[in-house]
Amino acid sequence: MRAAELIRRGEVVAFPTETVYGLGADATSASAVDKVYQAKGRPSDNPLIVHIASFQQLRSVVRNPPERVRELAAYYWPGPLTLIFEKSASISDAATAGLGSVAVRMPAHPVALELIRRSGRPIAAPSANLSGRPSPTLPEHVLADMEGRIPLLLDGGPATYGVESTVLDMTADPPMILRPGPVTAEDLAPLVDGVAFGGGTEGQPRAPGMKYTHYAPKAPLLLVVGGANSVADKMLPVARLKVSGGATVGLLCTDETLERFPPDIPAVSLGSRFAPYGMAKNLYASLRKLDEMGVGSIVAEGFTGDGIYATIMNRLRKAASEIIEDGAADEVRQLTESVRRHP
Numbered sequence: 001m002r003a004a005e006l007i008r009r010g011e012v013v014a015f016p017t018e019t020v021y022g023l024g025a026d027a028t029s030a031s032a033v034d035k036v037y038q039a040k041g042r043p044s045d046n047p048l049i050v051h052i053a054s055f056q057q058l059r060s061v062v063r064n065p066p067e068r069v070r071e072l073a074a075y076y077w078p079g080p081l082t083l084i085f086e087k088s089a090s091i092s093d094a095a096t097a098g099l100g101s102v103a104v105r106m107p108a109h110p111v112a113l114e115l116i117r118r119s120g121r122p123i124a125a126p127s128a129n130l131s132g133r134p135s136p137t138l139p140e141h142v143l144a145d146m147e148g149r150i151p152l153l154l155d156g157g158p159a160t161y162g163v164e165s166t167v168l169d170m171t172a173d174p175p176m177i178l179r180p181g182p183v184t185a186e187d188l189a190p191l192v193d194g195v196a197f198g199g200g201t202e203g204q205p206r207a208p209g210m211k212y213t214h215y216a217p218k219a220p221l222l223l224v225v226g227g228a229n230s231v232a233d234k235m236l237p238v239a240r241l242k243v244s245g246g247a248t249v250g251l252l253c254t255d256e257t258l259e260r261f262p263p264d265i266p267a268v269s270l271g272s273r274f275a276p277y278g279m280a281k282n283l284y285a286s287l288r289k290l291d292e293m294g295v296g297s298i299v300a301e302g303f304t305g306d307g308i309y310a311t312i313m314n315r316l317r318k319a320a321s322e323i324i325e326d327g328a329a330d331e332v333r334q335l336t337e338s339v340r341r342h343p
């Protein structure tokens with residue numbers, strides 16, 4: 001496998017995983033890992049996830065894995081759950097941005113597992129997008145961002161989940177979900193006592209990556225949260241006002257609301273609200289599509305809900321420049337002000 005050879009030689013290879021495409025390099029080599037940061041244009045204080053292919057390999061990348069964390073790994077791996085461990089000396093400080101901890105996961109994708117096995121290295125890999133762009137869920141997305149910057153892309157077709165792995169810090173007390181993902185808080189609750197979400201307590205380390213604006217579309221994105229029956233009635237007037245102010249508006253909606261919008265306003269559907277894993281899978285491709293359409297303003301539909309809905313909303317909230325919450329007392333005023341700011 002040429003890709004494995006490149007990894008062994010300290011080069012960067014893009015490869016498919018079940019979440020999003022990754023940009024991989026030998027996690028034990030500082031110069032290899034540096035190339036990943038360079039290719040992405042990623043700030044060097046944002047650590048990478050180390051990908052492994054076996055439980056034996058876990059022992060070489062972490063120190064003193066606690067029993068309960070190993071149990072959780074045994075339950076979810078291979079799969080879209082990243083766990084934080086104490087780092088072993090074999091992992092380059094460049095991969096962990098100098099932290100004493102390391103984020104590890106075993107991806108549930110045959111090509112990724114084969115690449116790790118054949119290279120014989122743990123592979124440090126962030127998502128294979130340019131920093132600030134949506135994560136790639138199709139090989140075309142990787143090419144769009146990385147062509148000419150990396151020597152090889154392994155084509156594995158569309159990613160299954162389309163959103164990045166859940167990052168869980170079991171070294172925190174209570175254990176903390178640093179980044180929501182396909183494995184949801186509801187999935188984890190029966191297995192992880194007192195698992196908490198996000199912020200955490202004062203002084204606890206969080207995923208350093210969370211402080212960066214992950215993805216900001218070129219056009220300002222107004223996120224309007226609401227139920228399937230009411231949300232289009234809030235989105236349409238504000239879209240109309242923006243259009244009458246001279247803006248080219250693009251809508252991000254769902255199959256349920258698509259027909260409520262007139263054909264003269266271009267709309268991209270995430271899929272059915274009742275098939276949320278499908279919406280997650282389409283999310284980043286839809287955001288890329290809106291960028292390509294070159295619209296000056298995006299009005300996006302948002303939902304409430306737990307589980308994977310919360311994961312989708314986490315990503316949409318990060319992409320948004322403004323959010324109108326469902327049932328906000330001053331919704332109408334907020335919508336009007338949004339139009340004044342971004343006609």
Ligand code: TXA
Nearest residue numbers: 019021022047048101102103126127164165207208209
């Ligand atoms: O699904 C995924 O996780 C994909 C695929 C390629 O595996 N990878 C991915 O990597 O999303 P990236 O680099 O885009 O996101 C890694 C996240 C960042 O938020 C980073 O700050 C956090 O994990 N992270 C990495 N190491 C950490 C550590 N030691 N402690 C806390 N957070 C860490």
Ligand code: MG
Nearest residue numbers: 126127135164
């Ligand atoms: Mg990323």
